[in-house]
């Protein structure tokens with residue numbers, strides 16, 4: 001992970017906004033199940049440090065005995081007491097008490113913030129979060145061009161259209177539902193998450209109550225007993241359609257009819273329900289077996305003026321408000337005139353490609369996930385698009401075949417997963433010689449690696465646009481425009 005020394009934050013002016021704030025208490029778990037952590041606290045050394053900058057994950061950087069500490073929740077310019085844990089060459093640190101507070105520090109609006117770990121930046125003002133993300137992208141993209149100002153979100157809450165709740169039992173054997181704590185499979189009970197769709201959290205709450213009042217048991221990862229592992233809820237933010245996916249450890253669903261009836265009565269806005277069976281001992285949420293309990297098994301939503309059908313297992317951008325800005329910029333960077341052949345690589349349900357098809361001669365989409373490709377084909381028909389084709393397969397292999405056949409493409413739009421693309425894909429793009437490449441990424445660190453490859457092989461980065469798709473978290477989206485030199 002790359003780190004930065006200074007982020008140009010204004011240092012606090014000896015006027016602590018909120019000094020002597022203790023973080024030890026908040027860091028302790030509510031349900032006393034974090035024994036590992038309290039054991040660790042016994043072996044901690046307390047040190048006073050000053051924060052000099054932030055890592056790309058938003059952790060404060062501080063020096064201690066010649067070592068670089070990465071301290072979650074610490075901000076540049078702050079003086080603080082930290083607990084340091086050393087095991088062999090590994091050094092971890094946690095914030096104990098802020099002595100001098102930075103101007104950017106705010107009280108996190110979420111009561112679960114210090115335990116949950118789903119968000120990492122709620123202790124920073126929204127402006128400071130934007131500055132942090134801008135500087136992350138600016139620093140990473142220094143070898144290329146100065147990025148544009150980040151596209152921020154006016155209301156940086158309630159934005160997620162997908163929420164995922166895990167169920168379990170607490171030490172009193174009561175049903176709890178919430179999110180896993182950071183780096184653990186310990187469930188932090190949460191009723192309402194500030195970045196989730198509020199309706200989705202209400203439905204998860206109803207489900208928890210249902211379990212309390214019936215024999216439906218949460219699945220226990222240690223004993224392998226119980227039924228319900230998670231619930232995944234997808235919301236069409238424009239259409240209002242809602243999908244509820246129960247992820248269970250068994251396909252034997254006793255009381256299925258009663259369950260569907262109860263949930264629909266409480267939430268008539270649910271338009272479809274599915275049972276997904278995941279019997280594997282895995283941290284992957286969804287299994288392969290899927291049964292529709294009610295409705296059509298998909299939801300539909302509107303994005304950029306087009307209608308998209310979305311399956312349970314298909315990827316769909318989680319922040320539609322910002323996605324419209326992101327896609328708008330990506331299409332602008334593609335410079336389409338109506339004559340181009342465009343490749344939409346890692347196309348998901350075909351969203352970018354179908355938006356691009358309105359300004360291109362032809363669009364070819366490729367995507368690994370079978371359900372997403374089916375959605376893309378359906379979405380093409382649903383929107384009356386005649387000039388787009390979607391194929392299922394590995395994007396790298398697909399591009400290699402295109403290059404070997406000597407196919408032509410004018411523009412490649414690529415939007416790989418967090419791990420970025422691979423050499424098979426990139427080397428074939430270089431052989432195809434598209435005039436422009438638009439690289440959309442949710443991980444600028446892997447994007448930089450891939451941009452370097454493309455730049456070494458004949459391309460020039462002409463523009464970079466950061467977009468805040470994930471407010472309150474350290475994640476940032478970045479879209480880059482590359483042009484073929486000569």
Ligand SMILES: C[S@@+](CC[C@H](N)C(=O)[O-])C[C@H]1O[C@@H](n2cnc3c(N)ncnc32)[C@H](O)[C@@H]1O
Pocket residue numbers: 315316317345346347348349350351352366367368369372393394395396415416417418442
């Ligand atoms: C970040 S998503 C982008 C999807 C789409 N462009 C969008 O904006 O909704 C990345 C997509 O790449 C797909 N994917 C992952 N690895 C792949 C591979 N090797 N080849 C093709 N598609 C892949 C995933 O299934 C996912 O749909």
